[in-house]
Amino acid sequence: MAMGAPTAALFAALVVAPIGITVHYSLNDVNFLRDEISWVGFSNYAKLWESGDFRHALYVTLLIAAASVVVPNALGLLFAVLLDAGSRLYTTLRIILFAPFVLSPLVVGLTFRWTLANDGSLNNALEAIGIPGPEWISSPNLAVVSVGLALAWQLVAFATVLYVAALRAIPTDLYEAASIDGASGYLRFRLITWPLVAPAVTITTLISLISALKLYDHVVALTGGGPGRSSETVGLAIIRAGFTQNRAGLASAMAVLLLVITAATTVISLRVLRRREVEL
Amino acid sequence: MRQLRALLAIVVSAIFLFPLYLVIANAFKTDPEILRSPAKPPIGPTLDGMSGVLSVGDVSGGLVNSLLITGSTIALIMVVSSMLAFALHMSNSWISNAVGAVILFGLILPTPVILIPVFRVLKYIGLENSFPGLILFLCAYYAPFAVLVYRGFMRSIPRELAEAASIDGASLASIYWSVILPLLRPATASVLVICGVWVWNEFLPPLVLLGPLQGNTVTVGLFRSVGQFDVNYGQLFSYMLFVSIPVLVFYLLLQRHFVRGLTAGATK
Known part of the structure; x- marks a missing residue:
């Protein structure tokens, strides 16, 4: 047991203790500049409840999380079915299709900002086929969609590779x-493929949920949370309150809420999805 | 049927990988080229962006x-x-x-x-x-x-x-x-x-x-220099490529x- 002690101590000091401190800060008014901390009970939480900005950030985050569960699972499985073949062409395509997942989210965000700009490649392509391109980044609703697209791009790459691995593991004699x-064809998919890729559904869903709920890098690079605060996520709101505005108490209350939401959604999805895996 | 599937697989992958292609291709183009036709491959590639970003940014x-x-x-x-x-x-x-x-x-x-x-x-x-x-x-x-x-x-x-x-x-x-x-x-x-x-x-x-105050990582460096490179796309794409190549x-x-x-x- 002694061999595990250094790791456990490191984890306790830099992950577990900070969670405790975050909870503590969330119940206080914290001012690092003046080194002051005073107990305020739940008033930080009450402020969040009343704050339209925070409610909007929560809404944006949950919306992207919901889309991030559906889109990567659906597109990932579709791509995987298309790419599930033995020849060298498909092996090569599968290897390079995963590349977006290893890119820095910052690079992904900047690339999408450039591709989705008003005179960017996407709008040029749309205009070429006669569709007027919308303002992806400067309109409040589409800015959220843009951020979701950038994240989905990486998650679809991830999901595709997982689904291909799952499909390849299904014995062909079943089919x-x-x-x-x-x-x-539909029945074969419904009765063989879909149940047997259940573990891939579980991992894709969990990774997508976690990535979406902690979303920060993509947003900062792509929209900066704008226009105004229309595409701000909870991650962005925490950092702005905590560092830019020096309101660590308020930021910590947001952090605690985000943590509770993350824990609740992942535990519930894990329960539901694991049950599906067991029922085979 | 088999050729059709292969073709579909290639087209879908190409569309999907287009953003990655943009980063790589535009890192080797001059600014006027990037602005005029961002999707064009770098014919007669230039290393100006790559060498420029190494000398300007940290x-x-x-x-x-x-x-x-x-x-x-x-x-x-x-x-x-x-x-x-x-x-x-x-x-x-x-x-x-x-x-x-x-x-x-x-x-x-x-x-x-x-x-x-x-x-x-x-x-x-x-x-x-x-x-x-x-x-x-x-x-x-x-x-x-x-x-x-x-x-x-x-x-x-x-x-x-x-x-x-x-x-x-x-x-x-x-x-x-x-x-x-x-x-x-x-x-x-x-x-x-x-x-x-x-x-x-x-x-x-x-x-x-x-x-x-510290020297920072390449991701933070990229983020800090975005404003700085707003006028120089070749260098911005080169920077993004430098961040991406190792991974x-x-x-x-x-x-x-x-x-x-x-x-x-x-x-x-």
Whole structure:
């Protein structure tokens, strides 16, 4: 057991203790500049409840999280079915298709900012086929969509590779037996593929949820939270309150809420998805 | 039918990878070319952007810092998380079960949640605004994932193996070093490549924990210079390419371990 002690101590000091301190700060008025801290109970939380900006940040974050569960799972499985073949072409495509996942979110955000600009490549392409390109980044609603797209790009890459691995692990004689029994393509998917890729659904969903709820880098690079604060996520709100405005108490209350939401959604999804895996 | 599928696969992949292509292609074009036709491949490629960004920004310093921080962090993660995983593997006491459960919780923790107090803790132990402070934090933050991968892998190693060695009189530390660690090599490869990519790409922790006075990582450098390069796209794309090349190469060399680690850690 002694061998685990250094790691446990490191984790306790730099992860567990900070969570405790965050909870403590959230119940106080904290001013680092004057080195003052005073107990205020739940008033930071009450302020958040009343703050339209924070409610909007929460809404943006949850919206992107919901989209990030659906889009990568759907597109990832679709791409995987397309790419699940043995020849060298498909192996190569699978390897390079994963590349977006290893890129820095900052680089991804900047690239999308440039691609989605009013005179960017996407709008040029749209205009070429006769569709007037919208203002992706400077309109409040589409700015949120843009951020979601940048994150989804990376998550779809991740999901595709996981689904391909899951598909490749399904024994082909299952499909052959089903075909002999006269099962249609849809039935084969419904009864063989979908249940057997269940573990990939679980991982994709969890990774997507966690990435979306902590979203920061993509937003900073792509919209900076703007226009105004229309695409601000909770992650951005925490850093702005904590560092730019020096309101660590308020920022910590946001952090505690984000942590509770993250824990609740991941635990519930894990329960639901694991049950599906077991029912096979 | 087969050709049609191959064609579809190529077209879909090409559309999907278009943003990545933009970064690579435009890093080798001149500004007028980029603005006129961003999607065109770099015919007669220029290295002006690449050499320009190396001379203007503190890119080379950032690259060295990022290499240093990433290298030390993943080396440390490898040691501390395999040790913890081994200790958890060998023990069944309630303490080790509790530690295992708490560590798992670290997997879902968003970084913005704890960075303010982490800075305070590092300040308390005198490591604020320093590379060692950042490295220790990143190590603690990514240890849960590494522990998960190692523990999953250790399930395939019979506990009797270590127990037999300990009956022969070997200490737990020497069993770990000479029996277990060599067996863990595939898991270690996965941990190194996945955590390596994550640590390299980290932006908020170095931004907050290193502070403005230190030399910083290449991601923070890129972020700080965005305004500066607004007029020079060739240099901006070159900078983005400099940030991306190491992770892309690292991934392409070790891609099998990457996928195996991501699936092995989670399917068990």
